[in-house]
Amino acid sequence: MSELLTDLEERMKKSISNLDEEYTSIRAGRANPHILDKVKVDYYGAPTPLSQVANISVPEARMIQIQPWDASLLKDIEKAILTSDLGLNPTNDGKGIRLLFPELTEDRRKELVKDVKKKGENCKVAVRNIRRDGNDTIKKQQKNKEISDDEVKELTDKIQKITDKYIKQVDDAIESKSKEIMTI
Structure with a gap:
């Protein structure tokens, strides 16, 4: 038993x-890289977790920085974030993507x-x-x-x-x- x-x-x-x-995955106003855990990027035809194609860091309390290892993925990463239900607008500067968290x-x-x-x-x-x-x-x-x-x-x-x-x-x-x- x-x-x-x-x-x-x-x-x-x-x-x-x-x-x-x-x-x-609940966005609480503070930047937490784990909210991106469910975001998948189309990488050579396979949906791949974002953490496996880019370096994700938190340089400030309200910002996540995403540096892809392959610069050609910038557009795909941006699209994946926009189509996710996170409600964040990515900022692409040509080298990386920044996600800013507005005050709640x-x-x-x-x-x-x-x-x-x-x-x-x-x-x-x-x-x-x-x-x-x-x-x-x-x-x-x-x-x-x-x-x-x-x-x-x-x-x-x-x-x-x-x-x-x-x-x-x-x-x-x-x-x-x-x-x-x-x-x-």
Whole structure:
């Protein structure tokens, strides 16, 4: 039965790491090179992550500098950034691309916090669905007389404790990201 608990915990960890990934792509007014992680550039016919075709640096708090290793990629990188859902306008100076992050308005901050909370709630739903799957598995085993009532109670309690642990992590992540957005 410990393999069931291990499996459930692994699935919950994946949900949390997925949430963390989503949070890195939220533009919080401060330049963070991770917002470009999902941007792909057409490199010799293959969609390639931007980080594999260019050097990405943060020379100032509100600017990302992109220096492609192959200057012929400048236009493709610019196009990839424009077609992404980042909402940034790249500035091409012939040697590299600069992304400037405008100051966030109060309304935009509140919008971002709502988005953070929504993503967090979706993650909580995923964690609770994993808990439900585990409980369903236990009930089936009980019905098939594979485990006793005492084992059912013990396993259900353990699953709930694991679920509570991950729900708390989601709450902490929501609070941390919301605070980051509102204090920039």
